[in-house]
Amino acid sequence: MSNASDIPFAKTTKYIGAALPRATAKRFLFGRGRYTDDIEVPRMLSAAFLRCPYAHARILAIDTTNARKFPGVHSILTGVDLARICRPWVGTLTHFAGMKSAPQLPLAMEKAVWSGHPIAIVIAETRAQAEDALEAIQVEFVELPAVVDALDGLNEHSALINEAAGDNLIYATQIEAGTIAQAFEDAEIVEADFIFGRHTAVTMEPRSILANFDPSTGRLDVHQSTQTPYQFQDVYARHFNLSEANVRVVAPDVGGSFGMKLHVYHEDMAVVGASIISGRPVKFTADRMESFASDIHARDHRVRARLAVSSEGILRGFDVDDVTGVGPFSTYPRTSVVEGNQVVRLIGAAYRVTDYRAALRVVAQNKNQMSQYRAVGHPVAFAVTEYLVDLAARKVGLDPFEIRRRNYLTQDMYPHTTATGYQIERLSLEICLEKLHEVMDYAAIVAEQERLRRTGVYRGIGIATYVEITNPSPAFYGVGGGHVSAQDGCILKVTQSGEIQCMISVTEQGQGTEAIIAQIVAEAVGTDIATVRVFTGDTDMTPAGGAAWACRGAGVGGETALQAGKKLKKRIVEVAGAILHCPAHHLTLVDGRIVDAQQHTRMTLRELAHLSYFRSDLLPAGRPAELTVAHHHGPSGFPFAFTNGIHGSLVEVDVETGIVKILKHWVVEDCGTVINPLLVEEQIRGGVVQGLGAALFEECRYSASGQLLNGSMADYLVPMACEMPDIEVYHVETPTRDTELGAKGCGEAGTAASSAAALNAVNNALSVFGASITQIPMTPERILRAIGAVG
Amino acid sequence: MLTTALLVTVMVNGESVQRFVEPRLSLADFLRRDLGLTGTHLGCEMGACGACLVSLNGSAVHSCLMLAVQADGLSVDTIEGLAESGFISDLQTAFHERNAMQCGFCTSGMLIAARECLAHGGVPSREEIRDALSGNYCRCTGYQSIVDAIETVAIARAEKEVGGPV
Ligand code: FES
Ligand code: FES
Numbered sequence: 001m002s003n004a005s006d007i008p009f010a011k012t013t014k015y016i017g018a019a020l021p022r023a024t025a026k027r028f029l030f031g032r033g034r035y036t037d038d039i040e041v042p043r044m045l046s047a048a049f050l051r052c053p054y055a056h057a058r059i060l061a062i063d064t065t066n067a068r069k070f071p072g073v074h075s076i077l078t079g080v081d082l083a084r085i086c087r088p089w090v091g092t093l094t095h096f097a098g099m100k101s102a103p104q105l106p107l108a109m110e111k112a113v114w115s116g117h118p119i120a121i122v123i124a125e126t127r128a129q130a131e132d133a134l135e136a137i138q139v140e141f142v143e144l145p146a147v148v149d150a151l152d153g154l155n156e157h158s159a160l161i162n163e164a165a166g167d168n169l170i171y172a173t174q175i176e177a178g179t180i181a182q183a184f185e186d187a188e189i190v191e192a193d194f195i196f197g198r199h200t201a202v203t204m205e206p207r208s209i210l211a212n213f214d215p216s217t218g219r220l221d222v223h224q225s226t227q228t229p230y231q232f233q234d235v236y237a238r239h240f241n242l243s244e245a246n247v248r249v250v251a252p253d254v255g256g257s258f259g260m261k262l263h264v265y266h267e268d269m270a271v272v273g274a275s276i277i278s279g280r281p282v283k284f285t286a287d288r289m290e291s292f293a294s295d296i297h298a299r300d301h302r303v304r305a306r307l308a309v310s311s312e313g314i315l316r317g318f319d320v321d322d323v324t325g326v327g328p329f330s331t332y333p334r335t336s337v338v339e340g341n342q343v344v345r346l347i348g349a350a351y352r353v354t355d356y357r358a359a360l361r362v363v364a365q366n367k368n369q370m371s372q373y374r375a376v377g378h379p380v381a382f383a384v385t386e387y388l389v390d391l392a393a394r395k396v397g398l399d400p401f402e403i404r405r406r407n408y409l410t411q412d413m414y415p416h417t418t419a420t421g422y423q424i425e426r427l428s429l430e431i432c433l434e435k436l437h438e439v440m441d442y443a444a445i446v447a448e449q450e451r452l453r454r455t456g457v458y459r460g461i462g463i464a465t466y467v468e469i470t471n472p473s474p475a476f477y478g479v480g481g482g483h484v485s486a487q488d489g490c491i492l493k494v495t496q497s498g499e500i501q502c503m504i505s506v507t508e509q510g511q512g513t514e515a516i517i518a519q520i521v522a523e524a525v526g527t528d529i530a531t532v533r534v535f536t537g538d539t540d541m542t543p544a545g546g547a548a549w550a551c552r553g554a555g556v557g558g559e560t561a562l563q564a565g566k567k568l569k570k571r572i573v574e575v576a577g578a579i580l581h582c583p584a585h586h587l588t589l590v591d592g593r594i595v596d597a598q599q600h601t602r603m604t605l606r607e608l609a610h611l612s613y614f615r616s617d618l619l620p621a622g623r624p625a626e627l628t629v630a631h632h633h634g635p636s637g638f639p640f641a642f643t644n645g646i647h648g649s650l651v652e653v654d655v656e657t658g659i660v661k662i663l664k665h666w667v668v669e670d671c672g673t674v675i676n677p678l679l680v681e682e683q684i685r686g687g688v689v690q691g692l693g694a695a696l697f698e699e700c701r702y703s704a705s706g707q708l709l710n711g712s713m714a715d716y717l718v719p720m721a722c723e724m725p726d727i728e729v730y731h732v733e734t735p736t737r738d739t740e741l742g743a744k745g746c747g748e749a750g751t752a753a754s755s756a757a758a759l760n761a762v763n764n765a766l767s768v769f770g771a772s773i774t775q776i777p778m779t780p781e782r783i784l785r786a787i788g789a790v791g
Numbered sequence: 792m793l794t795t796a797l798l799v800t801v802m803v804n805g806e807s808v809q810r811f812v813e814p815r816l817s818l819a820d821f822l823r824r825d826l827g828l829t830g831t832h833l834g835c836e837m838g839a840c841g842a843c844l845v846s847l848n849g850s851a852v853h854s855c856l857m858l859a860v861q862a863d864g865l866s867v868d869t870i871e872g873l874a875e876s877g878f879i880s881d882l883q884t885a886f887h888e889r890n891a892m893q894c895g896f897c898t899s900g901m902l903i904a905a906r907e908c909l910a911h912g913g914v915p916s917r918e919e920i921r922d923a924l925s926g927n928y929c930r931c932t933g934y935q936s937i938v939d940a941i942e943t944v945a946i947a948r949a950e951k952e953v954g955g956p957v
Binding site for chain 1: 813815823824828829830831832833834835836837839840842869870871874875883886887888889890892893894895896897898899902917918920921922924925927928929930931932933934935936937938
């Protein structure tokens with residue numbers, strides 16, 4: 001635990017734990033949000049990209065002569081132009097032993113490796129003019145055979161995407177724990193083959209970047225719709241050989257991110273390069289088709305898994321094979337293997353299972369890149385686990401709740417190390433399970449289900465447990481050489497009138513980071529929250545830190561703010577003690593007032609600030625009032641903080657049309673200390689809907705030749721209001737003892753198991769037909785095929 | 792390609808504006824780029840997501856599907872104008888208190904759709920509210936908070952109407 005001050009932090013629960021609305025969100029209600037594309041600067045040019053129409057093609061020649069003559073065109077750059085100023089990037093990390101991935105440059109050089117791969121960038125007065133010129137660029141391609149299906153890519157005779165690698169296998173790993181053969185001996189065995197389709201983030205605000213390089217000073221100023229500005233500061237400085245102190249990255253309002261906006265994209269690098277070469281500000285905002293073709297996709301797994309269970313319903317072992325297709329190369333700087341790695345390590349994590357075997361193969365293919373998106377690997381791991389657990393329950397004649405009761409990790413078992421090596425401090429699985437049983441009114445909905453079944457209405461009830469990784473230490477990326485910070489930093493300063501400004505490295509994309517940080521600072525300092533203003537997302541203003549990923553805002557950022565607040569409080573009472581000639585330890589700060597042991601107000605923070613800044617001559621000699629503090633905090637103790645919870649889903653399957661209607665969804669979640677229940681619940685609900693979208697609608701469909709078939713919002717189905725249910729959320733709190741605050745994360749819990757719960761619910765409904773489905777999304781066609789209604 | 796700029800006169804948020812515009816310029820781009828009214832957002836540019844809704848002569852339209860020249864002589868209200876006029880202050884308050892927005896990108900369109908949904912009075916059911924929002928995507932909230940906020944306003948307006956609780 002990091003203690004910045006010796007004043008113990010007494011949780012007054014005045015602000016921490018309060019369901020306060022987000023003060024800074026008001027601007028959105030007035031149309032005063034400021035997203036990257038809203039920003040215009042003098043002499044700005046707009047960029048458009050020429051993209052490869054083929055999934056895999058050799059580029060013989062590019063002719064831009066005619067296009068350059070188009071009105072408004074400033075310049076056109078191709079791969080070689082940018083290769084001169086940009087060092088290639090390689091999406092590997094050393095702790096994933098043996099992984100390989102082709103070096104990447106902003107624009108394709110001799111080969112394009114997916115349909116959508118940028119080949120040339122046009123910069124012009126307006127976006128429309130840049131697009132006009134695209135049509136006049138002539139490229140000579142030779143189409144190459146494409147690797148579309150990941151399994152085909154492993155074929156000996158498959159085309160090679162990265163010839164230098166010798167095969168299409170980006171990474172493979174095996175996990176073996178205990179004696180798997182023994183576990184399966186004389187056991188009941190359930191097994192299934194799963195297909196998890198590709199889906200994508202579909203942030204309502206597409207990716208957008210405005211790069212502004214000043215050649216006179218070497219200063220690069222980038223405004224970018226991202227969740228990780230410090231990471232991009234590092235990337236731009238290193239890859240364009242700039243002084244890092246001279247690179248500023250600002251994330252203004254970000255219209256959704258969900259993990260998608262933390263990867264390095266070719267377009268971003270090309271825009272930065274184009275600004276450096278032209279000496280002009282260059283802006284690019286993806287249109288929706290470009291988003292579908294270039295924002296990372298998620299999932300794309302084929303999993304074959306078996307579970308051994310005793311006749312008493314005791315789980316004995318898992319045996320898992322996962323093949324995942326990740327696109328032509330591994331994403332930078334976090335790689336495309338983390339998702340698969342988490343799938344094979346999280347399966348079974350909630351259960352007392354010591355015998356475990358899993359194999360993972362990560363395969364290159366000529367599709368858009370696949371990488372971390374909300375709940376990385378979790379939805380796949382828990383769909384597999386929870387489907388098999390339900391199947392096992394049916395096999396041995398137990399209720400889904402009962403089999404979980406018999407096999408969960410329990411309170412007497414912590415700390416616990418899973419078969420795959422995760423160290424878990426403490427979970428509340430059995431408490432959440434019983435709570436869900438109660439709030440679903442399980443007996444009643446089962447009775448209703450049976451009653452309706454007799455009338456030809458097929459309802460299904462599904463539950464699904466999750467265990468989620470949050471607050472990661474450098475074990476995630478840093479140890480593998482990744483320039484990804486696991487720590488955060490915070491500066492607090494008292495203004496001249498005694499208010500507080502907080503500059504912190506965690507960032508805001510609407511989840512409410514700034515709101516919870518304000519709550520924590522106000523409580524830790526002992527001041528009125530209305531006087532606390534939080535600033536995020538500007539590398540010039542705040543200390544460097546990890547920003548937003550892996551649900552670390554509350555757990556890591558929150559602890560940083562808490563300890564910074566305590567430091568500032570200590571500083572304030574020291575100054576007050578010197579002014580008042582009173583020992584500092586007799587003083588404290590309450591609601592912005594300095595009070596003594598008798599609770600008498602001795603002065604206000606406003607008065608103290610006034611004296612400190614305007615009448616420093618009155619302060620004791622040699623005691624300047626340093627009313628600014630900085631604090632950094634990096635996770636220590638357990639490598640990760642694990643959260644847990646359980647989802648319940650009630651669905652109705654129309655067996656005529658195959659349409660699934662989600663009637664109701666419940667979540668009981670435990671994210672440790674809840675800082676703001678209103679915001680936690682909204683994080684959960686939003687996450688649930690993304691998971692339900694994946695379960696029922698969302699899929700990036702490709703043709704056999706590697707063309708994306710549904711790259712528009714009309715064709716790719718994002719869940720709509722009328723399709724989604726009301727979602728009830730309940731909290732259990734098991735704070736982590738690794739920090740004083742005790743918060744873990746909650747941003748991914750909704751997505752982690754909602755699709756698994758829906759999968760189990762649909763299968764519960766289909767069980768009367770002896771049918772099952774193990775592919776998501778569960779489209780109407782697939783449902784009908786499962787029940788044999790179509791061939 | 793017809794590129795000669797045409798003069799349009801549009802009443803925007805109660806003020807008459809005149810600009811030369813390219814015939815192919817969308818109303819959304821006109822509002823955002825030429826007038827700096829960036830509260831109108833673009834999420835799909837094909838009429839699917841609702842982020843670009845504005846009020847045209849009183850009814851909600853997709854500004855991504857209209858050309859600026861088509862708005863010549865008409866009256867357009869954007870989120871900025873509606874918010875500043877105070878017409879939707881109860882919706883704004885309810886959205887804020889219920890945290891019915893996260894990233895805020897869909898919010899302008901949601902407010903305009905909500906205003907339209909409640910324009911005819913009465914208290915729509917939650918299902919009716921959900922149906923009314925079907926042309927508005929939100930990727931962050933999962934919709935429930937938005938439905939709650941609109942329902943709260945509908946009930947409050949109805950109570951005000953009859954001068955007491957209904
Ligand atoms: S931008 Fe107009 S409907 Fe999506
Ligand atoms: S709040 Fe982000 S899209 Fe609705």
